[in-house]
Amino acid sequence: MNRIGFTTSIPVEIILAAGKIPVDLNNIFIEHPQAQQLITQAEEAGYPRNTCGWVKGLYAVAATHDFESLIAVMQGDCSNTQALMETLVLKGYKIMPFAYPFDRERKALEEQFNKLMAFFNVNQDELLAVWRNLKHVRQLCRELDLMTWRDNLISGWENHRCLVSSSDFNGDPAEYADKLETFLNEARTRKPFKDQVRLAYIGVPPIFTDFYEVVESMGARVVFNEIQRQFSMPYEAADPVEQYLLYTYPYGAFARLPDITHELALRDVDGVIHYTQTFCFRQIEDIIYRDKIKLPLLTLEGDKPGKLDSRSRMRLESFISMLKT
Numbered sequence: 001m002n003r004i005g006f007t008t009s010i011p012v013e014i015i016l017a018a019g020k021i022p023v024d025l026n027n028i029f030i031e032h033p034q035a036q037q038l039i040t041q042a043e044e045a046g047y048p049r050n051t052c053g054w055v056k057g058l059y060a061v062a063a064t065h066d067f068e069s070l071i072a073v074m075q076g077d078c079s080n081t082q083a084l085m086e087t088l089v090l091k092g093y094k095i096m097p098f099a100y101p102f103d104r105e106r107k108a109l110e111e112q113f114n115k116l117m118a119f120f121n122v123n124q125d126e127l128l129a130v131w132r133n134l135k136h137v138r139q140l141c142r143e144l145d146l147m148t149w150r151d152n153l154i155s156g157w158e159n160h161r162c163l164v165s166s167s168d169f170n171g172d173p174a175e176y177a178d179k180l181e182t183f184l185n186e187a188r189t190r191k192p193f194k195d196q197v198r199l200a201y202i203g204v205p206p207i208f209t210d211f212y213e214v215v216e217s218m219g220a221r222v223v224f225n226e227i228q229r230q231f232s233m234p235y236e237a238a239d240p241v242e243q244y245l246l247y248t249y250p251y252g253a254f255a256r257l258p259d260i261t262h263e264l265a266l267r268d269v270d271g272v273i274h275y276t277q278t279f280c281f282r283q284i285e286d287i288i289y290r291d292k293i294k295l296p297l298l299t300l301e302g303d304k305p306g307k308l309d310s311r312s313r314m315r316l317e318s319f320i321s322m323l324k325t
């Protein structure tokens with residue numbers, strides 16, 4: 001009951017400063033051995049078939065696990081979060097809302113920090129102490145990312161796996177840092193990948209379980225996982241509020257684009273995969289990325305957890321073959 005669930009990245013430092021365990025519900029869902037079963041459970045509870053798989057997964061995770069309370073990001077993440085949380089109130093959950101201001105206004109975000117700190121009874125000094133402590137692990141995440149695109153020592157899957165977990169550090173930042181350090185030391189002894197095709201992955205993390213494996217079997221490697229990298233808070237910031245203002249994901253496509261275009265050039269990327277989730281409002285943003293990104297771009301849609309379907313495999317294969325020529 002010491003565990004605090006949340007629907008997307010929030011200032012995890014506040015939860016840690018309160019002596020609680022942060023748990024990103026998305027990570028529990030996608031790593032669940034019966035993720036598909038969780039979706040069925042949500043549908044049996046009444047979730048419509050045409051609701052995003054992640055939302056159904058999050059509902060089922062929260063409904064079947066014990067959390068002391070849940071933090072719901074009401075602005076800056078998902079248009080379905082309000083209804084998701086309302087159905088969890090029915091289950092007896094205490095919900096703490098959090099909102100990223102769309103205009104990225106510092107004062108408005110500070111107010112959100114203050115509310116969350118008051119809820120968890122955390123003061124400024126306690127927050128700063130944890131924030132400073134996490135600098136080391138965040139630096140390791142940056143190192144992992146550099147070793148992926150610059151040194152070519154780390155696969156797209158390994159990069160994804162580590163960075164996607166940086167939203168909650170698997171509940172224990174010290175253990176996460178130890179494991180990551182060991183992994184990086186091992187990776188330094190590898191021979192570099194010789195990529196035929198270098199890909200960028202933009203969009204929410206894939207619901208497919210074998211996406212990276214399939215891409216690599218086709219002679220390509222993902223050298224940029226956009227949102228997963230954002231979860232690790234990749235920029236140096238002067239204070240915690242600034243860190244979450246620099247974080248691009250909650251502030252829309254036009255806040256994400258400068259980071260995306262900068263990294264595409266830096267990482268010498270050949271092509272971009274824009275992942276979209278079936279029934280997600282973010283599919284509309286594909287129009288913007290197609291217009292603004294001046295590299296070949298494949299839009300890939302996923303629905304339920306599991307392996308890539310044959311149509312998506314074929315589309316990936318054609319895209320990668322085209323980039324090889």
Ligand code: SF4
Pocket residue numbers: 052053054055077078079080204277279280281282
């Ligand atoms: S994929 Fe889209 S609809 Fe689904 S949880 Fe994420 S933001 Fe919401």
